[in-house]
Amino acid sequence: MVVLMSLLSDRFLTVENGLNILRQISVNLCLSVGMTLIILSGGIDLSVGAVLALAGAVAAGLLKEGLSLPMFGVLLQFTVWGAILAGVVVGLALGWFNGFVITRFRLPPFVATLGTLSVARGLTMLWTGGYPITGLGETFGFMGTGFWLGVPMPVWICAFWVAVFVVVTRRTRFGRHLYAVGGNERAALLTGLPVERVKLWVYTLGGGLAGVAGLMVTARLDSAQPNAGLGYELDSIAAVVIGGTSLSGGRGSVMGTVLGCLIIGVLNNGLFLLNVSPFWQQVIKGLVILAAVALDRMSQRND
Incomplete structure (x- = not known):
């Protein structure tokens, strides 16, 4: 793809455009790393886009207006770091809630996270009143x-989390348990692995990374939009699948997801530079996803 785009456009293979691609994929990559952990465990999370929006809105609202507690006659003001921490905590809390209802009430992940999607969207509208929260300042931005x-901050942030979770999945006991649970949950349970604890952790971490992605979106736009993150869950799932992670769990890697995000980023950027219609871009992206899944299935049969 890189060779083809370089031949078709002289603006593609430049340092500026390369950094632009990395900046464009940073939010999706942050979401997709968390989604990789969840899918490796045999689950799915449809709520990450809504969690992203709520985390960004809460951080922006606390930074701009503070938190009023009329019962105590107190107005709490938040620093930039306090607002950032609050946004991450919101993501972690919603992710933990997903994991809790899935493990405690045995709800299918699809249904549980679909419900959380609706809850988070509603809370975002209630928090913002349906209006953007703007003027957050240069420090937050x-x-x-x-x-x-010389490298955009979103790229550094994503690189940090990618490095952390590459180590976690490859070099820790939790990573080994994660692959075991996703590969065969019943066998993992019979061998004494803490299956419910692993699932609770992966959904909590996925929510936390969605919160980080929400902060990056809000900081980049200098605005918390009530409808932020619409459709982002589909892009993150697509990146994970293109990167070779099996939707049935137990097979895949964080670095594969990085490659999946890069493929989508290069494709979007190249088609834009070539002035391809946005409608055709959607068609081509869908075909690439189907081809990636088909190749993945074929390789599994060959193995």
Whole structure:
């Protein structure tokens, strides 16, 4: 794809465009790393886009207006770091809620996370009143628009989390348990592995990473939009699947997801530079996803 796009457009293979691609995929990559953990465990999370929106809105609202407690006659003001922490906590809490209802009440992940999607969207509208929260300041905005050593800050943030979860999945006991649970949950349970605890952790981490993605979106736009993150869950699932992670669980990797995000990013960027219609871009992206899944299935049969 890179070779083809380079031949078709002289603007593609430049440092500026390369950084632009990395910046564009940063939010999806952050979501997709969390989605990788969830899918590896044999689950799915349809709520990440809504969690992203709520986390960004809560952080923006606390930073801009603070938190009023009329019962005590108190108005709590938040620093930038306090607002960032609050946004991440919101993501972690919603992710934990997903894991709790799935493990405690045995709800299918599809149904549980679909319900959380609706809850988070409703809470976002209630928190914002349906209006954007703007004017968040340069310090907060640096997380989305700033540069460090010539590289955009969202790229650094994503690189950090990718490195963390590559180590977690490859070098820790939790990572081994994760693959075991996703590969064969019943066998993992019979061998004494803490299946419910693993599931609770992966959904909590997935929600936390969605919260981080929400902060990056809000910082980049200098605005918390009530409808932020619409359809983002589909893009993250697509990146995970293209990266070779099996939807049945137990097979895949974080680095594969990075490759999946890059494929989608290069494709979107190249088609834009070639002035391809946005409608055709959707068609081509869908065909690429289908081809990636078909190749994955064929490789599994050959194995």
